[in-house]
Amino acid sequence: MAKKSVASIQTGEGKGFAKAIRMVKSPKTGAYVFESNIIPNGDVKAYFKK
DSSP states (O other), rough: HHHHHHHHHHHHHGGGGGEEEEEEEEEOOOEEEEEEEEEEEGHHHHHHHO
16 A cells, blocks of 8 residues: 555656755754655755745
8 A cells, every 4th residue: 555655646746846854943942843844846945045
């Protein structure tokens, strides 16, 4: 089942998107937390700049 879903993501519309994970410092505790979003491939550089 997993192979089928992974294969459909890579061949369908999913190829135009990427999962981006970045570290963000929490203003409340001061600890770093990971923030992940699924964004279009063209917006990856802009996502990491902000």
